[in-house]
Amino acid sequence: QQQVKQSPQSLIVQKGGISIINCAYENTAFDYFPWYQQFPGKGPALLIAIRPDVSEKKEGRFTISFNKSAKQFSLHIMDSQPGDSATYFCAAWGGATNKLIFGTGTLLAVQP
Amino acid sequence: NAGVMQNPRHLVRRRGQEARLRCSPMKGHSHVYWYRQLPEEGLKFMVYLQKENIIDESGMPKERFSAEFPKEGPSILRIQQVVRGDSAAYFCASSPPSGRAGETQYFGPGTRLLVL
Numbered sequence: 001q002q003q004v005k006q007s008p009q010s011l012i013v014q015k016g017g018i019s020i021i022n023c024a025y026e027n028t029a030f031d032y033f034p035w036y037q038q039f040p041g042k043g044p045a046l047l048i049a050i051r052p053d054v055s056e057k058k059e060g061r062f063t064i065s066f067n068k069s070a071k072q073f074s075l076h077i078m079d080s081q082p083g084d085s086a087t088y089f090c091a092a093w094g095g096a097t098n099k100l101i102f103g104t105g106t107l108l109a110v111q112p
Numbered sequence: 113n114a115g116v117m118q119n120p121r122h123l124v125r126r127r128g129q130e131a132r133l134r135c136s137p138m139k140g141h142s143h144v145y146w147y148r149q150l151p152e153e154g155l156k157f158m159v160y161l162q163k164e165n166i167i168d169e170s171g172m173p174k175e176r177f178s179a180e181f182p183k184e185g186p187s188i189l190r191i192q193q194v195v196r197g198d199s200a201a202y203f204c205a206s207s208p209p210s211g212r213a214g215e216t217q218y219f220g221p222g223t224r225l226l227v228l
Contacts (some may be wrong), residue, residue: 006154032215043116043203043219044155089154093215098168099145100217104154 002027004092006103013110019077021088021106026071029095035064035075036089038105044089048075080110114139116206116220117186124226131191131198133223137206143213144187145205146172146179149222155203160214161187194227201225 005024013019023033034049050057050064050073057064063076077084090103117136125131137144146158157171161181172179176194181187191198201224205217 032212034216036219043221045219046216049216098214099157099160099171100214101157102155 002097002101004090004101004103006090006106008106009104010107011109013077013080013108015080015082015110015112017080017110019075019080019084019108019110021075021090021108022072023074023090023092023103024070024072025092025101027092027095027097028071029097030092030101031094032092033064033066033073034091034093034100035062036091036102038087038089040086047088077108080108082110082112084108085110116141116204116218118202118204118220118223120223121221122224122226124228125194126228127195128193131194131225131227133189133191133202133204133225135187135189135204135206135220137187137204138208138218140208141206141218142209143207144181145207145214145217146187146189147203147205149201149203151200158189191225194225196227199225199227 035047036044037047038044048059048062052068061078066073087105089105091100144161147155159172159179160168176192178190201222203222205219207217
């Protein structure tokens with residue numbers, strides 16, 4: 001119940017394309033869903049986050065879509081750029097847990 | 113406004129030695145979290161600390177691992193008698209004191225531990 005399942009494990013997208021990464025959770029007590037971006041050799045950095053009272057949040061080229069009934073949320077990267085190549089982690093927080101539960105990560109490669 | 117600081121960035125130890133990893137949270141943050149990341153894997157929660165208190169250590173191995181966050185100074189993750197399987201990147205994160213402490217965490221650059 002504490003797991004967050006993330007897919008795909010890896011993704012190759014052409015420059016200018018749309019990258020889509022999906023996550024699913026079981027615990028309905030989760031009420032905060034951040035995405036983190038991690039470059040090789042660096043720590044994860046908070047990218048964008050959403051709460052379940054909205055179905056979509058957009059910040060620049062990054063959009064989170066949230067489906068509360070399906071217990072799924074996804075990250076969309078529009079106009080993907082080679083500089084977006086990194087590992088992306090979804091996470092969930094809330095309920096009785098006091099820790100972020102992370103997905104297993106998606107390695108994104110944007111080809112020029 | 114410095115971010116989360118971790119040192120050392122790289123640490124090499126021989127089997128049986130002790131590894132001591134340090135984390136200084138962002139200014140004003142009183143909550144510290146430690147995570148372990150194995151190659152090609154996600155972030156695994158280890159322990160959550162507040163000043164002078166361990167709040168949740170459910171992710172930390174029962175033996176050889178310990179953590180502290182003293183009143184003064186950085187948080188320390190200590191691994192005694194290291195084994196090759198301890199080789200990983202260890203990340204520290206901090207969050208500000210609030211009613212929803214922990215939902216927004218800021219990560220340090222990590223310490224890469226290699227056990228020979």
